Amino acid sequence: MDGPPRSGGTHVIGVGDPVPDLVLIDHDGAPWHVSEHRGRPVVLVLHRHLA
C-alpha cells in the first residue's frame, strides 16, 4: 500500500501513525491534548462548521 498522501508540504498521517499532540481548546477554554488520553481509545469527530 502506498504511504499517506502529502499535500502542500504538510505531512498527512494515516492508519498506524501517531497522532500529533496538537493543542485543541475545549468548550471551557482549556487546552486539550490527545496525549492526555493515552490508555483509552479516542474518537474524534471533526465537524464541518457550527450549523
Add this chain to the structure above:
Amino acid sequence: MAAVRDHHDRFADAHVAVVTFAGGVMPAAAYRRHLGLDEIDVPVLVDPDRAMYRALGASRGSLRRVWSPGTLAMYARLLRAGRRLQRSDEDTRQLGADVVIDRRGRVHRLWLPDGPDRRPPVSELVDAVAELGRG
C-alpha cells in the same frame, strides 16, 4: 452528531470528542448544549487553525461536491426530523473527518468523506472502538 449523542453508551471506555474549527456563529459551549453533548459529557474542541484537519488530511470540498443533491437531501431529512439549521458564515467547504485513535495514540481507523452526506454511520465508529478491546 445526534447519532453520536444517541449511541454514546456504545463507545465503551472510549473518550469521544467533537472537533470544530470555528466558534464564530455559536461559541463552543453553546454549541455543545445545543447538541445535547453536555448531557453525556462529550467535549466540543476548537481547532482554530485547522491543524488537526490538515494532519488527518481533511480537505476542502468543491462547491459541487459540498452542495450535491445528496447533501441537500441530507439537510432536508434533518429539517423534517425537527433539526433547526442555522446560517453559517464559516467555511462551508471544509470537509470533516472521523478518526479512532488507539490506546497508544496511533490512528486505528480514519474516515475522510468526500462530502457532507458521506460520513460513516456511527456503527462503524463503534465497531472500530470495539476492535481495540477493553483496556
